[in-house]
Amino acid sequence: MSSPVWHPFTQHALTPDMKLVATGEGAWLTTADGVRILDAISSWWVITHGHCHPRIVAAIKEQAGKLDQVIFAGYTHQPAEDVARGLIGITPNGLSHVFFSDSGSTAVEVALKMALGFWRGRGKPRHRIIALEHAYHGDTIGAMAAGARGIFNAGYESLLFEVDRLPFPSDGGKETLAGLERLAPDAAALIAEPLLLGAGGMLTYAPEILAAMKRTCEKHGTLFIADEVLTGFGRTGTVFACEQAGIAPDLLCLAKGLSGGALPLAATLATEEIFAAHYSTDRARTFFHSSSFTANPIACAAAAANLEIWKSEPVRQRVAALAGMQEERLGAFQNDSRFSALRRIGTVTALDLKVSDPGYLSAGRGAGLGPELARFFQARGLLLRPLGNTIYVMPPYCVTAPELDLVYDAIRDAAGKFV
Numbered sequence: 462m463s464s465p466v467w468h469p470f471t472q473h474a475l476t477p478d479m480k481l482v483a484t485g486e487g488a489w490l491t492t493a494d495g496v497r498i499l500d501a502i503s504s505w506w507v508i509t510h511g512h513c514h515p516r517i518v519a520a521i522k523e524q525a526g527k528l529d530q531v532i533f534a535g536y537t538h539q540p541a542e543d544v545a546r547g548l549i550g551i552t553p554n555g556l557s558h559v560f561f562s563d564s565g566s567t568a569v570e571v572a573l574k575m576a577l578g579f580w581r582g583r584g585k586p587r588h589r590i591i592a593l594e595h596a597y598h599g600d601t602i603g604a605m606a607a608g609a610r611g612i613f614n615a616g617y618e619s620l621l622f623e624v625d626r627l628p629f630p631s632d633g634g635k636e637t638l639a640g641l642e643r644l645a646p647d648a649a650a651l652i653a654e655p656l657l658l659g660a661g662g663m664l665t666y667a668p669e670i671l672a673a674m675k676r677t678c679e680k681h682g683t684l685f686i687a688d689e690v691l692t693g694f695g696r697t698g699t700v701f702a703c704e705q706a707g708i709a710p711d712l713l714c715l716a717k718g719l720s721g722g723a724l725p726l727a728a729t730l731a732t733e734e735i736f737a738a739h740y741s742t743d744r745a746r747t748f749f750h751s752s753s754f755t756a757n758p759i760a761c762a763a764a765a766a767n768l769e770i771w772k773s774e775p776v777r778q779r780v781a782a783l784a785g786m787q788e789e790r791l792g793a794f795q796n797d798s799r800f801s802a803l804r805r806i807g808t809v810t811a812l813d814l815k816v817s818d819p820g821y822l823s824a825g826r827g828a829g830l831g832p833e834l835a836r837f838f839q840a841r842g843l844l845l846r847p848l849g850n851t852i853y854v855m856p857p858y859c860v861t862a863p864e865l866d867l868v869y870d871a872i873r874d875a876a877g878k879f880v
C-alpha cells in the first residue's frame with residue numbers, strides 16, 4: 462500500500478509496509494483485513510487498562526458533545542479541575558500544582574523550564590541539568606538534550622545543550638552517587654526515570670539508590686525531576702515508581718497512562734516552592750509555556766475517567782497479578798543459555814538475546830535484528846518491538862495468562878531462529 466504518511470522511528474526503506482489497524486479491544490488490535498494482534502507493549506507503553514475501556518470511551522463521547530476545546534489561559538473547565546485534584550490525591554505528597562501539556566516530551570520540557578524558573582525566581586540562578594547515562598526523556602530538543610547521546614539524537618547534536626551525565630546506577634550506585642555529590646551543588650536539577658530506564662534498554666535499578674539520589678539532591682537544594690512518563694500508572698508495580706523509594710520529587714512528569722492511553726495528555730506536577738518562585742505581580746516572572754491544546758477537555762475527561770477507574774476497580778490487584786504471571790513466565794527462561802540479563806520490575810519484563818553484536822542497531826539479518834524480530838512476532842499475531850537484542854513485554858493490565866503464554870512461546874521460538 463503506497464501512503465504519504467511518514468511514520469515515527471521508522472526507516473521506510475527497510476520497513477515499507479504498515480499494518481492498517483481498524484479496532485482495539487482489551488489487549489487486542491484487529492487489522493482492517495481481520496487479523497488479530499496481541500498488543501504486548503501496550504502500544505508504545507500507553508495503554509494501561511486495555512484498548513477502548515468502556516468507561517473511558519463513554520467519558521470521551523460525553524465530553525465531545527459538551528465542550529471540545531477551550532483556550533486554557535484565563536479559562537478553565539471541570540475535567541481539568543477534576544484531573545488536577547485527582548492527581549494531587551494519588552501522587553507522592555508535596556506536589557501541589559499541575560501544569561498540563563500534550564506528550565511525555567513536553568511534560569519534560571515544562572519540568573526543565575520550571576526548574577530554571579525556580580532558581581531565577583529565587584534570585585540565585587542555576588543553569589545546569591544532571592541526567593543519567595542511558596536516559597530517554599523524549600524527542601523534542603530539550604528532552605533529547607537530557608537523554609543519553611546516541612543513535613536517536615546523533616544527527617541533531619548541534620542543537621542540544623550540554624548536561625552533566627551520571628553513570629547508570631549499577632553495582633549499588635556508588636559511582637552514580639559520588640558523581641551526584643560532586644555535581645549537585647551547582648545544578649538546577651537532576652532528571653531521572655525512577656527505577657526503570659525504558660528506551661535506554663529496559664534497565665532497572667534499586668529503590669534504595671533512587672532514595673539516596675533524592676537525599677543527595679535535598680542536601681544541596683538541587684531539584685529532583687522524576688520522569689514517570691513510562692513508569693507512572695502502575696507499570697513498576699506501584700502506582701508511581703517513586704513510592705517504592707518512599708520519595709516525593711520536586712517535579713513529576715506524567716503522560717502515556719494518564720488518560721489510560723486513550724488520548725494524548727501530559728502533566729507536570731510541581732511543589733508549592735516552585736509555583737511560588739514564579740508567583741509575582743511582575744509579569745516577567747510568568748511561566749512562559751503553552752501549547753494550543755493544553756488541557757484539552759476531551760483528553761482531560763478521559764484522564765478523569767482513568768483516575769476513577771484506579772479508585773473504583775481493582776487495578777492494583779490486576780497489576781500485582783500480572784506481575785506474578787510475568788515473573789513465572791520469565792523464570793522459565795532462567796536456564797536458557799540463548800538469553801541473558803533476565804529482569805522484571807512490576808508488570809514489565811525484559812531479556813536480551815545473546816547475539817554477537819548486541820545493541821539497538823544489532824545487525825542480525827535483513828532490516829536489522831530489532832525490526833526482523835518485530836516482523837517475526839507480527840507474523841505470530843503479536844505486537845512486540847524489541848530494542849535491538851532486548852526483548853521486553855509490557856502488556857496492558859487486562860492481559861490473561863493464556864495470552865501471555867502466546868508471547869513467551871514466540872520469544873522462545875525467536876531464539877531458535879535468531880541466535
Ligand SMILES: Cc1ncc(COP(=O)(O)O)c(C=O)c1O
Nearest residue numbers: 564565566597598599659690691
Ligand atoms: C521516560 C520517558 N520520558 C519521556 C518520553 C516521551 O514521551 P512522548 O513520546 O509522549 O513524547 C518517553 C517515551 O517513551 C519516556 O519513556
